Amino acid sequence: MPPESDDAFAHWLAGRAGELLLQVRAARGHADPAALKVAGDRAAHEFLRTELARHRPTDAVLSEEDDDARRSWNGGDGPARITADRVWIVDPLDGTREFSEEGRADWAVHVALWSRSATSTHRLAAGAVALPAQHRVLATDSAPPYPPAPPDGTAVRLAVSRSRPPAFLTALADEVGAVLVPMGSAGAKIAAVVDGTVDAYIHAGGQYEWDSAAPVAVATAAGLHASRIDGAPLTYNRTDPKLPDLLVCRTDLAAPLLAALQSRVAA
Numbered sequence: 596m597p598p599e600s601d602d603a604f605a606h607w608l609a610g611r612a613g614e615l616l617l618q619v620r621a622a623r624g625h626a627d628p629a630a631l632k633v634a635g636d637r638a639a640h641e642f643l644r645t646e647l648a649r650h651r652p653t654d655a656v657l658s659e660e661d662d663d664a665r666r667s668w669n670g671g672d673g674p675a676r677i678t679a680d681r682v683w684i685v686d687p688l689d690g691t692r693e694f695s696e697e698g699r700a701d702w703a704v705h706v707a708l709w710s711r712s713a714t715s716t717h718r719l720a721a722g723a724v725a726l727p728a729q730h731r732v733l734a735t736d737s738a739p740p741y742p743p744a745p746p747d748g749t750a751v752r753l754a755v756s757r758s759r760p761p762a763f764l765t766a767l768a769d770e771v772g773a774v775l776v777p778m779g780s781a782g783a784k785i786a787a788v789v790d791g792t793v794d795a796y797i798h799a800g801g802q803y804e805w806d807s808a809a810p811v812a813v814a815t816a817a818g819l820h821a822s823r824i825d826g827a828p829l830t831y832n833r834t835d836p837k838l839p840d841l842l843v844c845r846t847d848l849a850a851p852l853l854a855a856l857q858s859r860v861a862a
C-alpha cells in the first residue's frame with residue numbers, strides 16, 4: 596500500500612512511475628525514438644491515472660496526456676477540476692524528447708496536488724519530481740535544503756530549454772553576466788536550481804501548468820523564489836491551463852533577474 600499523507604503519496608507515485616519509465620526505456624531501446632516517446636507517455640500516464648483513481652477516488656486530475664488537457668474552458672460546462680477542492684496536476688513524462696535520446700538523464704515525472712484550501716499563492720499542497728535516470732526523487736515530504744551559494748565572482752548559471760530557449764535570453768545573459776546552461780525538462784532544470792547545479796531557470800514562450808506545478812512545489816518548499824517573469828505569482832488549476840513563462844531562482848537573484856526581465860517582458 597502507498598503511504599497515506601499527500602506528500603508521501605506524491606513521492607511514491609512519482610518514484611513508481613519513474614521506475615516504470617526506466618523499464619520501458621530498457622525494454623524498447625532507442626531504435627525508434629518516436630515510438631519510445633509514445634510508449635513512455637502512455638505507460639506513466641496510465642499508471643498515475645490508475646493509482647490516483649484507486650487511492651484518491653474523489654480528487655480531480657489534470658494530466659498532460661488527457662485528451663482535453665490543453666483546452667481552455669471559458670464558461671459553460673468545464674471539467675470536474677474547475678470546481679474541485681483538490682486536483683492532482685501531473686506530467687507523466689516531462690522532457691519526452693530527452694527520454695527518447697540514449698544516455699540523457701534530463702527527464703522527469705511530475706506529481707503535484709493543488710488544494711483550494713492551501714494558504715500559499717500557488718496553492719500547491721504537495722509535490723514530487725522523480726528524476727529516474729538520476730536515481731532520485733525530490734519531494735515536499737523531505738523538504739530539500741536551500742542550495743549553497745556559489746563562491747563570489749562565479750558567473751550566474753542560467754538553465755534554459757535545449758530545444759525552445761526564449762530568444763531574449765542570450766542578450767539577458769550578457770546583461771547580467773550569466774552563462775546559459777541548456778538542459779531538457781522543466782523538472783530537471785528546476786531540480787538543478789534546487790540542488791545548486793545552476794542558479795536560476797528562466798522560460799518564456801509557452802508551457803502548461805503540469806510542466807511547472809510539481810517542480811515549483813518542491814522549489815518553494817526549499818525556500819527558492821518562483822514567479823512569472825513579470826514577478827506575478829504562479830497560479831494553478833485555472834480554466835486555461837497555459838502557463839507560458841516562469842523564473843525559479845535563489846532569492847538573492849530574484850530582484851536583479853526580474854529587473855533584467857522587465858524590459859524583455861514589456862517588449
Ligand SMILES: Nc1ncnc2c1ncn2[C@@H]1O[C@H](COP(=O)(O)O)[C@@H](OP(=O)(O)O)[C@H]1O
Pocket residue numbers: 659686688689690691692755756757758759778779780781799800801802803806
Ligand atoms: N513553447 C512551448 N510551448 C509549449 N510547451 C513548451 C514550450 N517550451 C517548452 N514546453 C514544454 O515544457 C517542458 C520542458 O521543455 P524544455 O525541455 O524545452 O525545457 C516540455 O514538456 P514535455 O516534455 O512534457 O512535453 C515542453 O513540451
Ligand SMILES: [Mg+2]
Pocket residue numbers: 659686688689690781805806
Ligand atoms: Mg512537460
